[in-house]
Amino acid sequence: MANFNTHLTGGIISGAGASALSLFWFDMNIIQTLSIFILGAIGGILPDIDSDSGKPLNFIFSTISILIPALMLQKLNASERLSPEFMACYFVSAYIIINYLVCMFIKKLTVHRGIIHSIPFALLSGEISYLLFISSGSNFAAMVGLSVFMGCITHLIFDELNSLSFKFVFIPVLKKSSGTAFKMKSNNLYVTLLLYLLIFITTSIIFL
Numbered sequence: 001m002a003n004f005n006t007h008l009t010g011g012i013i014s015g016a017g018a019s020a021l022s023l024f025w026f027d028m029n030i031i032q033t034l035s036i037f038i039l040g041a042i043g044g045i046l047p048d049i050d051s052d053s054g055k056p057l058n059f060i061f062s063t064i065s066i067l068i069p070a071l072m073l074q075k076l077n078a079s080e081r082l083s084p085e086f087m088a089c090y091f092v093s094a095y096i097i098i099n100y101l102v103c104m105f106i107k108k109l110t111v112h113r114g115i116i117h118s119i120p121f122a123l124l125s126g127e128i129s130y131l132l133f134i135s136s137g138s139n140f141a142a143m144v145g146l147s148v149f150m151g152c153i154t155h156l157i158f159d160e161l162n163s164l165s166f167k168f169v170f171i172p173v174l175k176k177s178s179g180t181a182f183k184m185k186s187n188n189l190y191v192t193l194l195l196y197l198l199i200f201i202t203t204s205i206i207f208l
C-alpha cells in the first residue's frame with residue numbers, strides 16, 4: 001500500500017481541485033473553500049482507519065473526535081450549548097466515545113484493505129459529510145461530500161497503483177494486494193450488508 005505522505009498528497013490534490021471548483025464555479029467564500037480543501041485532504045487518508053495502528057488511525061480519530069461533536073453542537077438547543085458545564089461533559093464524553101469506543105469497534109470489525117477500502121465506503125463518507133454540513137446550504141454540503149468522496153477514491157487508486165510492480169523495468173506485474181482497494185464489497189457478507197444498509201439510510205435522509 002502507498003504510505004501516509006503519498007495519501008496525504010493525493011488528498012491535498014483532490015481537495016484543491018474541489019475547492020477550486022467551489023471558488024470559481026459556485027462562488028463560495030474563502031472559509032468555505034478552505035474547509036472543502038481541508039476535508040478533501042482528510043478524505044485522502046480516511047480509508048486507512050482500518051490499519052489498526054500508526055499515523056493515519058491516530059490522526060483521523062483525534063481529528064473527528066473534536067470535529068464531529070463540534071458540528072453536531074449546532075443542532076442542540078442554544079441555551080444548553082452555551083453553559084460551560086455542558087461543554088465540559090459534552091466534549092469529554094464525545095472524545096472518549098469516538099476516540100476509544102468507536103475506534104475499538106472499527107478495529108475489531110474491520111481488517112486492513114477490507115470493506116473500508118472500497119467504493120461504497122467512499123460514497124458513505126461523502127454522504128455523511130454532506131449531512132454534517134447541510135446547515136450551511138446544500139451546495140456547500142454537496143461540495144464537502146464530493147471533496148471527501150474524491151479524497152477517498154484517490155486513496156483507493158493510489159493503493160491499487162501501488163499493487164503494480166515492474167518486471168524488466170517496463171512490464172507491469174500485479175502484486176498479491178492487487179484488487180483489494182478498488183472494490184464494491186468485502187469477503188465478509190455481514191459487514192458488506194451493514195455498509196449498504198448505512199448507505200441506504202443516509203441516502204434516504206438526504207433525498208426524503
Ligand SMILES: [Zn+2]
Pocket residue numbers: 001002047048117155159
Ligand atoms: Zn490504504
